[in-house]
Amino acid sequence: MGFFSDLKDDLSQAVNELMPEEGAEEMARNEMAAGTASAREPELDFGADISQMLDSLEAAQEPEPEPEEETVYVDPVAEKIMPEPKLMSSRRNSEETSVLTESMIVNGNMATEGSLEIRGSIVGNVEALGKLNVTGAIQGNSQASEIYAEGAKITGDLRSEGSIKVGQSTVIIGNVYAASAVIAGAIKGDIDVRGPVVLDTSAIVMGDIKSKSVQINNGAVIEGMCSQCYAEVNPTSFFEELKKMK
Numbered sequence: 001m002g003f004f005s006d007l008k009d010d011l012s013q014a015v016n017e018l019m020p021e022e023g024a025e026e027m028a029r030n031e032m033a034a035g036t037a038s039a040r041e042p043e044l045d046f047g048a049d050i051s052q053m054l055d056s057l058e059a060a061q062e063p064e065p066e067p068e069e070e071t072v073y074v075d076p077v078a079e080k081i082m083p084e085p086k087l088m089s090s091r092r093n094s095e096e097t098s099v100l101t102e103s104m105i106v107n108g109n110m111a112t113e114g115s116l117e118i119r120g121s122i123v124g125n126v127e128a129l130g131k132l133n134v135t136g137a138i139q140g141n142s143q144a145s146e147i148y149a150e151g152a153k154i155t156g157d158l159r160s161e162g163s164i165k166v167g168q169s170t171v172i173i174g175n176v177y178a179a180s181a182v183i184a185g186a187i188k189g190d191i192d193v194r195g196p197v198v199l200d201t202s203a204i205v206m207g208d209i210k211s212k213s214v215q216i217n218n219g220a221v222i223e224g225m226c227s228q229c230y231a232e233v234n235p236t237s238f239f240e241e242l243k244k245m246k
Helices: 002-018 021-034 046-061 235-245
Strands: 097-100 105-107 110-112 115-118 121-123 126-128 131-134 137-139 142-144 146-149 153-155 158-160 163-166 171-173 176-178 180-183 186-188 191-193 196-199 204-206 213-216 221-223
Touching: 110 115, 115 126, 126 131, 131 142, 142 146, 146 158, 158 163, 163 176, 176 180, 180 191, 191 196
Parallel strands: 097 115, 105 121, 110 126, 115 131, 121 137, 126 142, 131 146, 137 153, 142 158, 146 163, 153 171, 158 176, 163 180, 171 186, 176 191, 180 196, 186 204, 196 213, 204 221
Antiparallel strands: none
């Protein structure tokens, strides 16, 4: 923009120098004396024409203002394509069964909306909305609708909304929580079951048992307290009422 402005000033100055004021006044007096001032063709104002031309060129060189871009805020977290977290209550049990084969070793947690069969080894927590069948090894807590362990080695708590079945040759070091339980293996930990507990002849339990009812078959070994705290009859309340009746 400065180039055209300087050029326009230089040309205007040059035109003024070529047509001084004194020469212009003398020419006007001569024309008036000859009576031809009104009939003479109008003179071109070169300075004005050049200035107008330079203004046009300068305007043509000016870039058109770019439209202002609308600022849009994008949440960097929402921009990432991530699946929405599913609540446990909204998740549905799938009929699919995933299998962890004997040769597989997993370091990390596992979760499935279906059933899961673990034949290999996993170091981490396990969660299945369906059934959990364990014949391998787990080092971590496990949770499923039903749990069946046969010849398994489990270090961690077991939680089931339904039943837990512990077969022979299964060793569990951890607590057991379920609605019902059938135990034929070895458990080192407390058993908290709101329904019935059945201890088979080969069962070994080192820990306390809380349940609604307990069936202990001949040959089972228990080291710990056994309480039927979920039974319909509360022994403490029964004897307190008995004392009041006397």
